[in-house]
Amino acid sequence: MRRYRGFFVPGLYEGIAANRDEAVERFYQGLVGFTRRVMRAAKIDVTVIGAENIPAHGGALLAGNHTGYADFILLGTGPFLHGERLVRFMAKASVFDVPVLGRLLKVMKHVPVDRARGGDSIAPAVQMLKDGNLVGIFPEATISRSFELAHFKTGAARIAHQAGVPLIPCVIWGSQRIWTKDLPKHLTNVPVIVRYGEPVALTGDADADTAELKRQMQLLLDASRAQYAEFFHDGAGEPWMPVALGGTAPTVEEADKIYARERAAREAQKKHRKR
Template identity: 85%
Template sequence: MDTRRYRGFTVPRFYEGIAANRDEAVERFYQRLVGSMRTLMRALRIDTTVIGAEHIPAQGGALIAGNHTGYADFILLGTGPFLHGERLVRFMAKASVFDVPVLGHVLRVMKHVPVDRARGGDSIAPAVEMLRGGNLVGIFPEATISRSFELAHFKTGAARIAYQAGVPLIPCVMWGSQRIWTKDLPKHFHNVPVIVRYGEPVELTGDAEADTAELKRRMQELLDASRAEYTALAGPGTGEAWMPVALGGTAPTVEEAERIYARERAERDAKKAAKQAKRARKVRK
């Protein structure tokens, strides 16, 4: 692929940026925060290649669905919107996080979206409202980091939210993020190449299951393309813990990763139940 440097990132030579989104470019706090993160990543030689940024709309709402392999994904998913109009992404996060002092205030200032999973179908309403208001919203359909570094089970929320809001559903795949910082593996904050790839919007039918399957199929195509190109940047990854076992790595299989997640979830639920029981005993006293 013929590439060039543009605003600190590697992009296809044909890519041309656009004028900044007037409303979002002036959100000083959020812009300065993510700007400092981009500066830090460049200083650490996190060389990021961004492909398909032209699929990000210059104006109006869109839901960007990304795979999730590492803690840097929140910054990386927003690189395309930054390049294509200095747009900002409002991420969906657990409602409980917004109750944390200071952090909750920061998240609200940045207009991130609280999600109360206990409300079931009603939990998507804040994201739909944000999208209808002309914002970009980011979501990880896997709902947690995939330890297998393969696409794990997708929840149907992304398809349902985008369809209800009447906005494009844009697939995004990041590859290399797991080498920076992820679960169970050592951190490497220096000299890591990353590829962030966006695809054309998924045509939605209103059938959440079918639309989710199509989203996952499209994201797998993007992932396969990025993995093929990544070999030239970092070698084949044979025997590496950050590479899926199906590609010669030693990461857990999808099934093994699911068992680990189930065990962690059970442990969290047990701790939560124990805390609730302790509070109940104090109240009775």
């Protein structure tokens, strides 16, 4: 591994010229630069593998696992290295109505998703991809407390197929040690591995394509975990490591029950507010 633009990359990796259209977005690029400086000062050492799988131009959907609140930042490291590209993340439409925050999200061209529209909710993401942008999505739709790959929704496969763009799997490992649900924050001195795979071959069968996406992401996750254990920390006995690998995180079943209780509580609050 060697350092390249503040990150660790494989020795044979070669960067490419900046994407001219995206490099001129001053606000978003400035925010990326600021975040890089903060991460460096905090000694959040990020190893990026497979950035060459991200296209230099044109649309692509990046599908990542979700274990911590820093995943939005970390998923964008590969695109930054490979042409200074920017990722437009999908977010709940209601967030765009929040003063100041909504305005910032619009400036950065993030993608509003209105789940009440059903199948039509993916239309903005499809259009953003057809316009030549990178779009980021987390198929699990929520942070996985088990730190295993949780249930995947089919949106990623449907969006990529409908837009006619590559679906690129991404796995982040170590983010849960920085900041995640139910665990203390550790905002300094944490290594992270971000790994991108080759595009998933899409058939148009959303269920089958989603299963293949998850299979490929599991392979990437296994590789990153093995590398992490060898060079950084094996996670034995740690709450940020899955039970199956010697950690003390909730099992997938336990995590599902926690999520179900949270969802029920949210629904109860909504009904109470409507009274």
